[in-house]
Amino acid sequence: MIRRMLVAAMLLGASSQAIAAPNNCRVDALDIQPDAVTTRYDPFDAVPVSEEFRVEIRTEECSSNRNLFLSVDSPDPNSYDGRVIRLSDGSGAVLTARLSDRSNSQAGRLSDTFNIKEGLTPLYLQIDRGQVVAPGVYRASMRAFAMLNQGNNTPQLGQPFDIVVTVEPSVGLAAASGSELSLGELGDQDRALSNVTFDAYANVAYELSLSSDNEFNLRRGDGTAGGIAYRPVVDDSVISTGDARVDYAMPGGQDNRRRHRMNVVVPAVGDALAGRYRDYLTVTIKPKFGG
Missing domain, CATH: 2.60.40.1090 (Fimbrial-type adhesion domain)
Structure with a gap:
């Protein structure tokens, strides 16, 4: 019985350490590349815009295959509703865009939270064709937050970034x-x-x-x-x-x-x-x- 108890105690101690170790997992760095996502837009182009940018997350004491989460919002509530980004030229004209985890908008999810891994992950700024707006520079200020868990979770790190779209005369x-x-x-x-x-x-x-x-x-x-x-x-x-x-x-x-x-x-x-x-x-x- 003593041996059985000691073995149980040893196993319990090992189990406790194994559970505690992931609690030290944390996000060490978050980087949006580039920090201003820029592209050009022609309202009459037959092909929609899908501009790639990259998110880099580095962690400490996390397993290499751990799922991480990137949440996106805007300091301006009029610029983002969780799915659609409203870029403005400052005169009242608006161009709408979206973020996706796939280059093809029909294949990817359109969301404000993305499941990503440590390292570099591509995301895409997508603009549908046929939005006829006046030439100019359209902007939106955004924020990205890295989280260890999805849902009600305090972000580990935040990173501001801009979206800048130049609409050409067409x-x-x-x-x-x-x-x-x-x-x-x-x-x-x-x-x-x-x-x-x-x-x-x-x-x-x-x-x-x-x-x-x-x-x-x-x-x-x-x-x-x-x-x-x-x-x-x-x-x-x-x-x-x-x-x-x-x-x-x-x-x-x-x-x-x-x-x-x-x-x-x-x-x-x-x-x-x-x-x-x-x-x-x-x-x-x-x-x-x-x-």
Whole structure:
């Protein structure tokens, strides 16, 4: 019996030490790399943003495979609700983003607490496509806390970090209907029976400029010199060929698109030879700053 008790006492003492050892486990260092998570955003890009950043946690007297937890919040309650980050440009415009533990937002969890291991762990700042906001720098101040256990647990270490997203001026064109203006049998003041239409999309004011292979002249396919002058017509307005540009304000609406109509007018045919005449028009869009 004595031997049994002594053995039991020895086992109990060993067990007590084994339980006590993990209580010395602590987080020694927490580092967000980089301390400002930065990326660029194009509202009309077909691919959403997924910007990787890394969290490094170092511990003392913890097992190498111990689960640790990273909790994220913001000192500004208007910037983060536990899932969605609201980045502001300071003028009232807002861009939303999220944090995930996977590069693909469909595969990862969107949360304010992440299960991680000691060492370097990648996390991702994700921004959905299609958020049409004005160009500028959008920011949110965040805080990360390392914890030994999830839930009601005093954080071991905290680390502030910033999220900074630069939204670029972005413009583009998309075909809507048609690609050819057919004038039929030419006469003075003729226009094509049907317009060619296209969409312009932009998060700024923009300029449409027109150019022509034959300097706004219809020419015969056999290379005969001379031609028949015409003028482009955009949205029912005749455009000067000397400065073939039109300015527009930023489009409104949900997707910031504007539908445009293109045609041409032939002021006079004159004594042009019979034949088939053609030219190629090109429409170019570019941002117009300050508009």
